[in-house]
Amino acid sequence: MIKKLTSRFLCLLKGGYVMSKKLVDAMANLDEDMVLSEVKRLKEVGTAPLEIIGYLQEGMSIVGKKFEEKEYFLSELIMSAEVFNEASQLIGGLDQSTDSKYGKFVIGTIYDDIHDIGKNIVSTVMRSNGFEVIDLGVDVPTSKYIEAIKKYKPKVIGISCLLTTCFNNIRECIKTIEDAGLRKDLKILIGGGPVDEATGKYANADMVCKDAQQTVDFCKEIMGGAAK
Amino acid sequence: MKSNQELYNERLNRLKKALALEKTDRTPVILMMDGFCAKHMGVKMSEFCKSIKISNKVILNSLKAFGEVDGVNSSYAAGPIFPLVFMSKVRLPGRELPDDMLWQLDEAEMMTVKDYDVILNKGWNDFKQDYLKNRLQVDVDGITSDLLYASQADKNIEDSGYVVYSPFVTLTANEALGGGRSLSKFMMDLYRMPDKVEAVLQVIQKENMDELRKQMRTVKPTVVFLSPARGASEFFSPKLWERFVWKYIKGAADIIIEEGAVCDIHCDGNWERDLDYFKDFPKGKIVFETDGVTDIYKIKDKLGNRECIKGDVPAGKLVLGTSDEVYDYASRLVKDMGDGFILSSGCSIPPNAKPENVKAMISAATGK
Numbered sequence: 001m002i003k004k005l006t007s008r009f010l011c012l013l014k015g016g017y018v019m020s021k022k023l024v025d026a027m028a029n030l031d032e033d034m035v036l037s038e039v040k041r042l043k044e045v046g047t048a049p050l051e052i053i054g055y056l057q058e059g060m061s062i063v064g065k066k067f068e069e070k071e072y073f074l075s076e077l078i079m080s081a082e083v084f085n086e087a088s089q090l091i092g093g094l095d096q097s098t099d100s101k102y103g104k105f106v107i108g109t110i111y112d113d114i115h116d117i118g119k120n121i122v123s124t125v126m127r128s129n130g131f132e133v134i135d136l137g138v139d140v141p142t143s144k145y146i147e148a149i150k151k152y153k154p155k156v157i158g159i160s161c162l163l164t165t166c167f168n169n170i171r172e173c174i175k176t177i178e179d180a181g182l183r184k185d186l187k188i189l190i191g192g193g194p195v196d197e198a199t200g201k202y203a204n205a206d207m208v209c210k211d212a213q214q215t216v217d218f219c220k221e222i223m224g225g226a227a228k
Numbered sequence: 229m230k231s232n233q234e235l236y237n238e239r240l241n242r243l244k245k246a247l248a249l250e251k252t253d254r255t256p257v258i259l260m261m262d263g264f265c266a267k268h269m270g271v272k273m274s275e276f277c278k279s280i281k282i283s284n285k286v287i288l289n290s291l292k293a294f295g296e297v298d299g300v301n302s303s304y305a306a307g308p309i310f311p312l313v314f315m316s317k318v319r320l321p322g323r324e325l326p327d328d329m330l331w332q333l334d335e336a337e338m339m340t341v342k343d344y345d346v347i348l349n350k351g352w353n354d355f356k357q358d359y360l361k362n363r364l365q366v367d368v369d370g371i372t373s374d375l376l377y378a379s380q381a382d383k384n385i386e387d388s389g390y391v392v393y394s395p396f397v398t399l400t401a402n403e404a405l406g407g408g409r410s411l412s413k414f415m416m417d418l419y420r421m422p423d424k425v426e427a428v429l430q431v432i433q434k435e436n437m438d439e440l441r442k443q444m445r446t447v448k449p450t451v452v453f454l455s456p457a458r459g460a461s462e463f464f465s466p467k468l469w470e471r472f473v474w475k476y477i478k479g480a481a482d483i484i485i486e487e488g489a490v491c492d493i494h495c496d497g498n499w500e501r502d503l504d505y506f507k508d509f510p511k512g513k514i515v516f517e518t519d520g521v522t523d524i525y526k527i528k529d530k531l532g533n534r535e536c537i538k539g540d541v542p543a544g545k546l547v548l549g550t551s552d553e554v555y556d557y558a559s560r561l562v563k564d565m566g567d568g569f570i571l572s573s574g575c576s577i578p579p580n581a582k583p584e585n586v587k588a589m590i591s592a593a594t595g596k
Binding site: 079196 | 329330333334335410411412415416418419420461462463464465468501542543544545547548549578581
């Protein structure tokens, strides 16, 4: 406790604590200029990069809450993710694995489908909420998902799909993952315009997510506190 | 047996009554379909996309195979002309995609922030021509030449006794930038340079609307299809939506109504938050076309006594459901929506929809 207070006090002396509240609020309010100037200030007073990222992520949690409460919408989710990315680049010296609180999340758009808007939004929002995102891109074959599952050992993977003509591809992909014995400790979520509960049942997915925030919430539930 | 002309008149009359919220002998059925027709008729997508003449023939054959329906949204395939309206590249079957795959928009940030100044200085149409031809490398002349067959395509459908529901299609101004800049970049622009985006949208809107009026006076359509594409309430905060989406829907719809047509607003996604805005239109002059994401019962509750509703058998149900499930769903709609309702799929019938499910949907209205 004493150690914690001392650290806070030192931080306050350096201008970090006061600024951090400002940074959390600026992030939550999507005040891009304020976020960037506060990140610069915190960096100049020697605040650790991980601590700054922590403030940004705290702000992102508030963004998530506002989205759930319908105060924010997709436009705000996209803007918040962009501001977060800019701020992370400004901090520098971090890679995703060091600032990830929850571990790895693999995502891709299923093969024969090149749509990437939804997938990209989920990727950036997940990243800014403390997940290490491995984005496999669009038109992703089953073999690439399997390779990524073996390599990164994620607890959750996401399959995006905007075409009903690709429902069979999702189903095949999930079955192949299962047949390869890789589904035991893995949750598979799917999402995209026409994807609904019936599609989830047809494809044998664990979860259907209708938006990026639902993906964040589901993954936090599954991966919360998970070892990286 | 009725002649094709008699059938056409009967179907058009039925549709017009539904648009005006009047009682009809049965609920009209309009099929929104293009790629589906290729699969239905066993034609490769690459062949289907070759020309308007070919897609028109395939769509007509598909319509005839279903028999008792009132009409079709469009008389030819929309995919190949997508770049002209969405300001994005499109990947086509047999060109960038395998022969039998559906076309797909290839969205990327093709328009830059600097282009905003060019549009403000040179105007939208000048910019657009150069952008489509030189940056997107779209064969504008080829597409324009193919489009010369469009009125004959409509006539072919009508001569066979079916109505072409919306021979005239337009997009709201915001979608030109949403497509060209990409949706994400466009949304960021709304935060970073709202005044400039608004100025650009006004230029686009003015030029688009001048052209719309001119063309409507030539074509004299009964219904004009207006797509805000990705303009759903669920995508934007209320302030942004009102300033950058609704303003342009309202502006375009007002002109369409002024020019004597009914405006079909194609509302993909969830619009529940903003349904009250649609009360601003005069009674019987708007169709709220829904893809099944907005609760159709809420649309009926808020707007049912003012506007016609079109929809909304979900695409997923047409693909994965059984005929009985589709029939039950569509029958409930027919019963619950009452007058001022057009039975249709939610957005387009997907290419891999089961034909027996489409038949089941039609049967719910026709009883056949």
